[in-house]
Amino acid sequence: MIELTKDKVDINKVIDAVRHKHAGGIDVFIGTVRDQTKGRRVIALEFETYDKMAITELNKIMNEAGKKWPLYHTAISHAVGRKKIGDIAVAIAVSAAHRAAAFDACRYIIDTLKERVPIWKKEIFEDGEIWVSAHP
Amino acid sequence: MLICVNSLTDLKQMKLYILFFGITKDIVGSNKLELDVKDEMTVQSLKEYFQNIYPEFKRLNSFAIAVNSVYVRDNLTLQTGDEIAIIPPVSGG
Numbered sequence: 299m300i301e302l303t304k305d306k307v308d309i310n311k312v313i314d315a316v317r318h319k320h321a322g323g324i325d326v327f328i329g330t331v332r333d334q335t336k337g338r339r340v341i342a343l344e345f346e347t348y349d350k351m352a353i354t355e356l357n358k359i360m361n362e363a364g365k366k367w368p369l370y371h372t373a374i375s376h377a378v379g380r381k382k383i384g385d386i387a388v389a390i391a392v393s394a395a396h397r398a399a400a401f402d403a404c405r406y407i408i409d410t411l412k413e414r415v416p417i418w419k420k421e422i423f424e425d426g427e428i429w430v431s432a433h434p
Numbered sequence: 435m436l437i438c439v440n441s442l443t444d445l446k447q448m449k450l451y452i453l454f455f456g457i458t459k460d461i462v463g464s465n466k467l468e469l470d471v472k473d474e475m476t477v478q479s480l481k482e483y484f485q486n487i488y489p490e491f492k493r494l495n496s497f498a499i500a501v502n503s504v505y506v507r508d509n510l511t512l513q514t515g516d517e518i519a520i521i522p523p524v525s526g527g
Contacts, residue, residue, distance in 0.1 A: 329527050345526070348455055348519055351503040352526075376526060388527050408527055416500070416519070417526025418456035429457040430525035434495050 299373040300356045302347050307375045307386040315373035321393035325400035327408050329388040331381050341422050343387065344380045348416040352376075355415045363392070363406050367399035372407065376417060387419075447472065448514040450480075456522045458497065461490045471512075477501075478508040484520070495523045 299315035309328065316324055331343050360372040370393040377387050390407050394400040411417075419430045448471040454462050475483075477499050485491045498505055498521040501512065505521075512518065 346455055346459075347526075348453065348500075348503075348521070351500055351519065354503050412524070412527045414505070414524060415526050416455065416521050416524055418522070419525040419527075420456075429460070429522070431523040432457040432494055 299375075300353055300360070301375040302349055302352060302378050303375055304377075304379045307377050307389050309386065309389050312373045312375050312389045312391045316371035316391045316393040318370035318393050320395060321370050322395050323397040323400045324391055324393045325397065325404040326392075327388075327390045327404050328386055329408070331383050331385045331387055333383045335421055338423055340383070341424060342380055342382050344420040344422060344427075345376070345378050345387065346418045346420070347376070347378050351416050356411065359407055359410045359415070362410070363403040366406065367394065367403045369394045369399060369403055372403065374407065374411075376411075380422075448475070448512070450475075450512055450514070451517050453517065453519045455519065456525075457494065458491070458520045458522050461488050475512050476508065477506055477510045477512065480512065480518070481508070497522045 299312065313324060313326060333340055356374060363369060363372060372392050374388065374390045381387060390404055392400045392404045394403070421428050421430055450469040450471060451466065452469055453466050454464065459465050481499065491497065500506065500519040500521055501510065501516050
């Protein structure tokens with residue numbers, strides 16, 4: 299399951315998508331909206347996506363994870379649009395027979411997402427806004 | 435056939451569809467534009483084209499180009515009808 303959603307990210311849906319009778323473990327990563335960055339107070343985050351390509355890239359990353367580790371299923375839901383403090387930005391779930399593969403694959407998916415999936419985050423402050431990582 | 439003759443004369447005329455995201459959308463002031471190109475154009479020359487028109491592009495950490503939803507190298511030659519996306523540094527998650 300790969301989903302970009304303007305609604306609330308549904309953790310249970312992501313977990314249910316990877317359930318498998320041979321799975322001995324499901325690893326879950328949940329990314330949430332934090333209230334500050336480098337000491338500056340954040341009010342909200344805004345996520346923009348290039349939908350078509352983001353889904354293509356996520357598909358590739360999940361296939362790569364499936365080749366690197368023995369997994370049953372992978373699932374991801376990523377938020378689009380404005381999110382407030384504490385909201386879920388992303389949820390990833392991975393099922394495998396044993397926990398080591400599930401932990402490693404889940405980490406690979408979130409780390410690689412941050413490197414190359416065309417999703418952008420704008421931090422909204424009380425007195426301005428910044429596209430994250432845009433400038434040196 | 436007539437159709438073939440017509441398409442031959444149009445061979446060098448290209449139309450590129452360009453999408454902008456994140457900070458590049460703010461710099462350009464639009465999320466898309468169509469570009470008519472007379473000569474052959476590579477990804478590198480397209481990057482330089484935007485850096486010249488919008489000097490703020492040079493201040494970015496980096497920016498990549500995707501053609502038809504796939505990241506491409508600078509030496510790729512663009513084809514008419516390509517959907518080109520300007521990808522500033524990503525920051526999902």
